[in-house]
Amino acid sequence: MKKFLPLIILLIGVLVLVGVFFFLKGRKSESSEGEEKVPEVAFPDRPVTSLTPSNDGxxxxxxxxxxxVKAKTLDYELLYELPDGRTQGVPGTVELSGVTKVERDLLLGSESSGKFRYDEGVKEGTLTLRFRNEKGKLTAKFTTPFALLSEAKELTSVDGKFTFTLDESSDAFFIVMETFGAPDGYPSGITTGPYGVFSVSEDISGVVSLGAGSVHGYFSEEWTKLDSGKSQNLGIFVSTPQ
Incomplete structure (x- = not known):
């Protein structure tokens, strides 16, 4: 019996490893399938979302x-990468009963006993919104990468499809991101966007590059067609064929 004991132990170990592998694979598959079955939300019903950096970033x-979106709760998750490669996250949940607008201040760092530690050198990240019904099932999900920029003249989205070139260089902090939805009154036939550029000060001029066609910007609660992409303000932008 002792002769076969090492072989028996080896076989048991292999079976355990195989079992763990298929268990984890099954959980991953179930999670992926659940996420994939989230219904598509029509563009007019998508939330308008922004991230605005503080003066110090x-x-x-x-x-x-x-x-x-019909939902009981909203889960938000901000993920960003540090210069040393570590990924940090800022999660949260909001009850949506009768709510049409949510605001939260998200710290890039941590807080303990009133003392703050700030993460420096953050350049990019992702923002994910998950809407859930009473049973916790996903009713909608939106994800966008964002770029956190400072001391730059060209403010470009992570996917490279949108650029806001400042008339003058600025040491302010800016966020460039997709906004999921667009404020009401947007032009018909949107081909690219919406993209947003956000900062503490909105009165910053520049030129928008957003592919072929006409560029429209949303400022002071109204949409304006830009002449040659020239914009007097930061805001939300889309392009149309004409």
Whole structure:
């Protein structure tokens, strides 16, 4: 019996490893399938979302407006990468009973007993919104990468499809991101966008590059067609064929 004991132990170990592998694979598959079955949300019903950095770049103000998705709760998750390769996250959940707008201040760092530690050198990240019904099932999900920029003249989205070139260089902090939805009154036939550029000060001029066609910007609660992409303000932008 002792002769076969090492072989028996080896076989048991292999079976355990195989079992763990298929268990984890099954859980991953179930999670992926659940996420894939989330219904598509029509563009007019998508929330308008923004991240605005503070003057020092240590905080991001999250705004989710025009919430039309039927849901009981909203889960938000901000993920960003540090220069040393570590990934940090800022999660949260909001009850949506009768709510059409959500605002939260998100810290790029940590807080303990009133003392703050700030993460420096953050350049990019992702923002994910998950809407859930009473049973916790996903009713909608939106994800966008964002770029956190400072001391730059060209403010470019992570996917490279959108650029806001400042008339003058600025040492302010800016966020460039997709906004999921667009404020009401947007032009018909949107081909690219919406993309947003956000900072503490909105009165910053520049030129928008957003593919072929006409560029439209949203400022002071109204949409304006830009002449040759020239914009007097930061805001939300889309392009149309004409």
């Amino acid at each position: 240590h905080w991001l103000k999250l705004k989710v407006e025009k919430i039309k």
